Amino acid sequence: MGGESTTRTAPRGGDTNTGPVGSRTGQRLSGLAVALGLVLFLGGFAWAAVVYRPYTVPTSSMAPTIDAGNRVLAQRVDGGEIRRGDVVVFTDKAWVSNAPVVKRVVAVGGDTVACCTDGKLTVNGKQIDEPYLPAGSAAEWKTIPSVTVPEGRLFLLGDERQGSLDSSAHLTDAASGTVARSAVTARVDAVVWPMNGMLKEPSGFEKLGALSSPGPLRTITILIVAGAVLVLGGGAYGPVAKLLGRGRSRTRTEPVGAR
Numbered sequence: 001m002g003g004e005s006t007t008r009t010a011p012r013g014g015d016t017n018t019g020p021v022g023s024r025t026g027q028r029l030s031g032l033a034v035a036l037g038l039v040l041f042l043g044g045f046a047w048a049a050v051v052y053r054p055y056t057v058p059t060s061s062m063a064p065t066i067d068a069g070n071r072v073l074a075q076r077v078d079g080g081e082i083r084r085g086d087v088v089v090f091t092d093k094a095w096v097s098n099a100p101v102v103k104r105v106v107a108v109g110g111d112t113v114a115c116c117t118d119g120k121l122t123v124n125g126k127q128i129d130e131p132y133l134p135a136g137s138a139a140e141w142k143t144i145p146s147v148t149v150p151e152g153r154l155f156l157l158g159d160e161r162q163g164s165l166d167s168s169a170h171l172t173d174a175a176s177g178t179v180a181r182s183a184v185t186a187r188v189d190a191v192v193w194p195m196n197g198m199l200k201e202p203s204g205f206e207k208l209g210a211l212s213s214p215g216p217l218r219t220i221t222i223l224i225v226a227g228a229v230l231v232l233g234g235g236a237y238g239p240v241a242k243l244l245g246r247g248r249s250r251t252r253t254e255p256v257g258a259r
Contacts, residue, residue, distance in 0.1 A: 023241075030237035037230025044223035051075055051216060053186055055089060057102050061158035061165070062087065065132050065200075066102065071193035075215035079181030082154065083212045084108060084123070085202025087188040090156075092179050095170065102188065103156035103166050104132075104202075109181075111208075112148045113155050115140040115168075121157075129204035132159050144168050153178035189215045 052073045060068040065087065074089050082088055086105045095101055106121060106128070107113040113123050120127040121139045130139060141162045149155050155178050158164025167177035190198045198214060205211060 030234040033230045033234030037227045040223045041227030044220050048220045063160045065159045070191050072188050073190050074186030074188045077187045079184040085205040088184045089186040090183040092183050105154050106157050107149045107155035109151035114146040115144040189217045
């Protein structure tokens with residue numbers, strides 16, 4: 001009829017696209033993101049496997065820093081790199097047969113260590129603040145006479161001094177409770193189960209010299225997380241583009257002229 005206007009619905013099947021979803025540039029970028037993400041993700045785990053070793057600490061001698069049953073990551077280091085305040089993993093048959101031990105280094109070769117003065121451990125005559133000890137705990141539960149640590153050796157204590165079988169329990173040994181630097185295999189960086197994170201810096205030892213720098217664990221974690229985000233983001237491009245495409249391809253109408 002003249003002057004009459006109608007609408008005609010476009011067939012739904014006419015715009016069906018069986019090719020890749022999204023723009024060609026988007027597809028390339030998503031593929032690049034997935035590839036880069038995999039490199040970062042797998043590379044981070046590979047780096048961690050080379051640099052770190054996991055340990056389960058069986059006793060509470062390092063509580064509250066490390067509780068019994070906690071899983072830690074320890075950086076593989078040479079004993080010569082160890083400094084005061086480090087929490088280390090070592091083996092010494094005079095202490096424990098065929099099992100690694102985890103303790104804190106409080107004195108190195110040439111140092112003189114004793115306890116206690118005004119309730120504090122002293123190294124080279126300087127009182128050491130130890131905030132990592134259990135709240136209300138004494139720096140030592142028995143007297144440590146003045147001990148001069150031989151060169152190339154370490155004096156180690158547990159953070160839970162009351163029940164720790166550490167250097168103070170081996171003072172009558174031939175080495176006066178000290179352990180060879182060469183016995184150290186790793187330095188603990190973090191408690192990963194439960195996820196307590198990086199160990200706090202033993203700032204009380206700064207007055208005696210430089211402290212150890214943290215290992216690359218934070219950088220490794222950033223690489224792994226960034227890789228996971230890129231993989232998930234790149235992989236989500238296709239489904240998201242498809243969903244948006246459906247929204248744009250809603251039923252369209254076109255005017256039909258008067259007939």
